[in-house]
Amino acid sequence: MCGIFAYAMFRGGVGVCKACGCTCAVKGTSKKIEFRRAELLEYGRKLRHRGPDWSGTFSDTNTSISILMVHERLSIIDPFGGSQPLVHILPSGHKLVLCVNGEIFNHQQIRAETQDYPYQTNSDCEVILALYSKNRDNLQTVLEALDGQFSFVLYDGERNKIVAARDPIGITSLYYGRNITDGSIVIASEMKSIPPEFDMIEQFPPGCYIEVENDVSEMKTSDYYSKSRKGAWRGRYLAGDDGMIDYVKSQDNETVYGKLRDILTAAVKKRLMTDVPFGMLLSGGLDSSLVCSIAMKLLNEHKVKVPWQDTIHTFAIGLEGSPDLEKAQEVANFLGTYHYSFKFTLQEGLDAIRDVVYHLETYDTTTIRASTPMYLLARRIKSTGVKMVLSGEGSDEILGGYLYFLSSPNDFEFNKECHRRTSNLHKFDCLRADKSTMSWGVEGRFPFLDDDFIDYAIDLDPSIKKFNNAEKFVLRKAFDVTDENGQPMYLPSNILWRQKEQFSDGVGYGWINTLIANANKKYSDDEFTALQKKYVVNPPSSKEALMYREIFESIYPKRENTVDYWVPRTDWANVGADPSGRAQKVHAQAYSVEAHKSDN
Structure with a gap:
C-alpha cells in the first residue's frame, strides 16, 4: 500500500501528481503546473502516512496532457528496488508511467507469462506495465489477469491517455472528481489530498476502470469485474435482477x-x-x-x-x-x-x-x-x-x-x-x-x-x-x-x-x-x-x-x-x-x- 496524488488537465495542458494510494488531477495549464509545483507536492505529502518509506516523482509537460506524478511509498515487496513511479519506454520513445497502491499476489505467475517484457525491478506492481504494454487496446484483459488488492493510475504518453482502475472489492481506497468547465479530473486515494476547488467528488467504484483521452467530458467508468470469468457474483448483483x-x-x-x-x-x-x-x-x-x-x-x-x-x-x-x-x-x-x-x-x-x-x-x-x-x-x-x-x-x-x-x-x-x-x-x-x-x-x-x-x-x-x-x-x-x-x-x-x-x-x-x-x-x-x-x-x-x-x-x-x-x-x-x-x-x-x- 502507498499514497498516490495525480494532477491532470485536458485541452491546454494537464498536470498529474501521484502519491501511492492516491491519485489526483487538478485544473491548470502546463505553465501552471510548474508554477504550482510546490503547492501540488504539498497535496502529495498529505498522503505520506500511507507511504513513509520513500518519495518518487515524474513530470512531462511536452504533450497535450502535461503531467506531474508524485509517489509516497510503503515498501513491502522489493523494498530497495521497487520505487515508483515505474516507467517503461516504448519503441516510439514515448513513456508508460505507472503508480500503484496495493499488492498483486499472482505477480510471479504473470512474470513467467510475460518474459519478453524488460523488467527493471522485482516489484509485484511492475507486471501491470508488462500486461498493459501488450494489451493497450484491451484493458479488460489486463485487469482480469490481476489477482490482488489495488488501485492505480497509468499515463500513456504515446496516446495522451490516463487510465485508472480499482480492485473488484475496493480494498484500497480511491476517489475521483471532474470539472467539465476546464477539462480537469482528479483521482485520489484519500480526499484530504484533493484541492478545495474540486467539488464534484465521488468514491471510485470497485471493479471498474476509466480511460480518459482529450476531454474529461468523454470520461466513462467501465465495469470490468462483472464481465470477467471471476465476477459472476458481482455481475448478478449489478444486473439489478x-x-x-x-x-x-x-x-x-x-x-x-x-x-x-x-x-x-x-x-x-x-x-x-x-x-x-x-x-x-x-x-x-x-x-x-x-x-x-x-x-x-x-x-x-x-x-x-x-x-x-x-x-x-x-x-x-x-x-x-x-x-x-x-x-x-x-x-x-x-x-x-x-x-x-x-x-x-x-x-x-x-x-x-x-x-x-x-x-x-x-x-x-x-x-x-x-x-x-x-x-x-x-x-x-x-x-x-x-x-x-x-x-x-x-x-x-x-x-x-x-x-x-x-x-x-x-x-x-x-x-x-x-x-x-x-x-x-x-x-x-x-x-x-x-x-x-x-x-x-x-x-x-x-x-x-x-x-x-x-x-x-x-x-x-x-x-x-x-x-x-x-x-x-x-x-x-x-x-x-x-x-x-x-x-x-x-x-x-x-x-x-x-x-x-x-x-x-x-x-x-x-x-x-x-x-x-x-x-x-x-x-x-x-x-x-x-x-x-x-x-x-x-x-x-x-x-x-x-x-x-x-x-x-x-x-x-x-x-x-x-x-x-x-x-x-x-x-x-x-x-x-x-x-x-x-x-x-x-x-x-x-x-x-x-x-x-x-x-x-
Missing part, C-alpha cells in the same frame, strides 16, 4: 466444508507474500482467529517461507477486561504466536475521535466506533517494526455473519443481503481497515476478500450458513477438524463456536456506552433537533451521529455525498437501527437501546 441473486441449493455438505477450507487456506497463503516483517490482527473472534490458525499451520508445515521471524506476531487491543483481549490471548496461547496485548483507556479513545474522522474521511457511526481502537492498535503495531498485517474483514458480509441476518424473513432475502453488504464493503469495512492501518503506514491484507473465496462462498445455501441459528455455521464446521488424537487442528471449540462480537463491542462494552453518553452530554434535545435540520444529505439520526457529522464538516466541508451510513435491515422484524451487535436480541449480552438511551 433480484431473481438472479439466488443461492446454490443442492450440494453435499462435506464437499462444501472441504472446498471452503481449501480456498481460504490458499487465500491466506498467497497473502503471506512479503519481504518485510508482518503480523496478524487477532481479536479472539472467529474470523481473525481462523486466519491466524491457518497461517501458523502453513508456517509449521513449511508450506510458506517468511523473512525476519520464525513465528507469527499477533496483535490485540481492548479496554481493561474486554472480551477480545481475553479470547485473543487464549487463541495466541493455543497457536503459539508471539502475542502483543495492548490496552487503551476510554479517554484515549475519545481523544482520538477527531484524528479518526480526519484519516477515515467518514461520519458513519459504526465505522468510527470500530475504527478508533483499530487506529490506536495500528500505531502500536508500527512501533514494533511490523509493516503488514492480515485481518479477518469480509467474512460477515459474504457469509451473513452479522447477528441481524438471523432475522431475515427468508433465505432469498438473506442471500440478497449478503450481496448488498459485500458490494458495499468499500464504503465501510474496507474503508475502515485500509485507512485505520495506513494512517500509521501499516498495510492490511484480507484473505476472506479473495476473489475465489467470494465467488464460491457468497451463494452457498443460507441454510448451511446459519444452521441452528449459529451465524457462519458453514465456516465454523469447515474448520471443526481434529487430528488422529482427537485434538483440534485449527481452533478450540470455545473459540470456533464463539458468538459474533462486532469489533466495536468486543474491545469492551464500555466503549460504545461512553460514546453515546458523551454525545448525549454534548447536545441537549433542542440543540440536536435544531442542528439535525442543517443536514439535508444523510441527516444524523442520533446525537452520537451528529457529533461525528460536525467533526467531518469542519474538516471536509461540502463533501457529505462521499459517505453512506451502515444500518442493519430495520425493515426486518426485531431489527433496530443501532449498528451494535449488542442491539440485536439474539446477542448473549444484548441491551435495550431505549433503556440504554434513558440511562445516559
Whole structure:
C-alpha cells in the first residue's frame, strides 16, 4: 500500500501528481503546473502516512496532457528496488508511467507469462506495465489477469491517455472528481489530498476502470469485474435482477466444508507474500482467529517461507477486561504466536475521535466506533517494526455473519443481503481497515476478500450458513477438524463456536456506552433537533451521529455525498437501527437501546 496524488488537465495542458494510494488531477495549464509545483507536492505529502518509506516523482509537460506524478511509498515487496513511479519506454520513445497502491499476489505467475517484457525491478506492481504494454487496446484483459488488492493510475504518453482502475472489492481506497468547465479530473486515494476547488467528488467504484483521452467530458467508468470469468457474483448483483441473486441449493455438505477450507487456506497463503516483517490482527473472534490458525499451520508445515521471524506476531487491543483481549490471548496461547496485548483507556479513545474522522474521511457511526481502537492498535503495531498485517474483514458480509441476518424473513432475502453488504464493503469495512492501518503506514491484507473465496462462498445455501441459528455455521464446521488424537487442528471449540462480537463491542462494552453518553452530554434535545435540520444529505439520526457529522464538516466541508451510513435491515422484524451487535436480541449480552438511551 502507498499514497498516490495525480494532477491532470485536458485541452491546454494537464498536470498529474501521484502519491501511492492516491491519485489526483487538478485544473491548470502546463505553465501552471510548474508554477504550482510546490503547492501540488504539498497535496502529495498529505498522503505520506500511507507511504513513509520513500518519495518518487515524474513530470512531462511536452504533450497535450502535461503531467506531474508524485509517489509516497510503503515498501513491502522489493523494498530497495521497487520505487515508483515505474516507467517503461516504448519503441516510439514515448513513456508508460505507472503508480500503484496495493499488492498483486499472482505477480510471479504473470512474470513467467510475460518474459519478453524488460523488467527493471522485482516489484509485484511492475507486471501491470508488462500486461498493459501488450494489451493497450484491451484493458479488460489486463485487469482480469490481476489477482490482488489495488488501485492505480497509468499515463500513456504515446496516446495522451490516463487510465485508472480499482480492485473488484475496493480494498484500497480511491476517489475521483471532474470539472467539465476546464477539462480537469482528479483521482485520489484519500480526499484530504484533493484541492478545495474540486467539488464534484465521488468514491471510485470497485471493479471498474476509466480511460480518459482529450476531454474529461468523454470520461466513462467501465465495469470490468462483472464481465470477467471471476465476477459472476458481482455481475448478478449489478444486473439489478433480484431473481438472479439466488443461492446454490443442492450440494453435499462435506464437499462444501472441504472446498471452503481449501480456498481460504490458499487465500491466506498467497497473502503471506512479503519481504518485510508482518503480523496478524487477532481479536479472539472467529474470523481473525481462523486466519491466524491457518497461517501458523502453513508456517509449521513449511508450506510458506517468511523473512525476519520464525513465528507469527499477533496483535490485540481492548479496554481493561474486554472480551477480545481475553479470547485473543487464549487463541495466541493455543497457536503459539508471539502475542502483543495492548490496552487503551476510554479517554484515549475519545481523544482520538477527531484524528479518526480526519484519516477515515467518514461520519458513519459504526465505522468510527470500530475504527478508533483499530487506529490506536495500528500505531502500536508500527512501533514494533511490523509493516503488514492480515485481518479477518469480509467474512460477515459474504457469509451473513452479522447477528441481524438471523432475522431475515427468508433465505432469498438473506442471500440478497449478503450481496448488498459485500458490494458495499468499500464504503465501510474496507474503508475502515485500509485507512485505520495506513494512517500509521501499516498495510492490511484480507484473505476472506479473495476473489475465489467470494465467488464460491457468497451463494452457498443460507441454510448451511446459519444452521441452528449459529451465524457462519458453514465456516465454523469447515474448520471443526481434529487430528488422529482427537485434538483440534485449527481452533478450540470455545473459540470456533464463539458468538459474533462486532469489533466495536468486543474491545469492551464500555466503549460504545461512553460514546453515546458523551454525545448525549454534548447536545441537549433542542440543540440536536435544531442542528439535525442543517443536514439535508444523510441527516444524523442520533446525537452520537451528529457529533461525528460536525467533526467531518469542519474538516471536509461540502463533501457529505462521499459517505453512506451502515444500518442493519430495520425493515426486518426485531431489527433496530443501532449498528451494535449488542442491539440485536439474539446477542448473549444484548441491551435495550431505549433503556440504554434513558440511562445516559
